[in-house]
Amino acid sequence: MTVNASRKRLSREESRAQTREGLLDAAKMLFARQGFEGSSVEQIAEAAGYTRGAFYSNFESKELLLIALIERCFDDDLNGIAQLQGDLVSVSAGFQEAADLEEARHREAHLLKMEFWMCALRYPVVRAAYAEQHARLRTAIGSLIEAQYAALHRPLPAPADQLAAVTVALRNGLDSQKLISPDAVPNDLYGLTLHLLLTGHAPQQPSTD
Incomplete structure (x- = not known):
């Protein structure tokens, strides 16, 4: 029984x-x-x-459902980041791969991300939850960047958390531009700019020999 x-x-x-x-x-x-x-x-x-x-x-409310959705989406992002390994070249390539969704999925994912951001600005209870999740994301990305610089025996050009904030802002900004003006943002621009930001030089082009 x-x-x-x-x-x-x-x-x-x-x-x-x-x-x-x-x-x-x-x-x-x-x-x-x-x-x-x-x-x-x-x-x-x-x-x-x-x-x-x-x-x-x-x-209990639509706002609490939104917070649960924000937490779930950030968990998905963090799980993806946890899979990124290797040197700075492969790290930037990994971020780019995550950005290269097929167009419909990419559009829906970005619109949802922007909706989270707008709701965080409008609703204090959502803002607190969003800020907490965003801090988790920055910490995860910052730890990855920090580890890569340590592996190369190079000092960080800025605090890891700040570099992480820039990578997130870069991704969001380019995604917005690409959805509005696709031709202005080539598919490899994010990876190229991120690599330049993190290393101070452009990635080497593959040999044509």
Whole structure:
């Protein structure tokens, strides 16, 4: 009887987790397409295939759902950064590879990122959560940059956290420009500029011999 109760409880927990993830997935799509303020609780629940009651059994408010989504997206970014290894050349190439999503995915991901940023400016509770996650991102990138400079026995030209902030700002700025004026931002511009920023010189071009 104890075993059956345990299985039933686990099933409820799994069902709740599935509902929560479904709501987050729906919110991710809607926030990218029509913005946080343009998406209602009812629309999010309907897009996920659940009721308004299911929404509020998982999230007390739309703002708290947004914070959960921000945390999930930053976790995904941090998992990707954790996979980057090698010297500064491969590190910059790794960042570039992460930026080279196919156009539709790239557009949705960037619009969502900008929506996070706008909501952080407008809502204090979201700002605090966003700032915390952004600090985690800078720390992760800064540690990676610091390790690469140490491997090359070179001093950092600036604090690692500041260099990380610049790499994030560079990525976001170029992504915005590329979505508006694709021809103005070649696919390799981010990797090239990041390598130049981190090493002080342009990457060597492969030999044509």
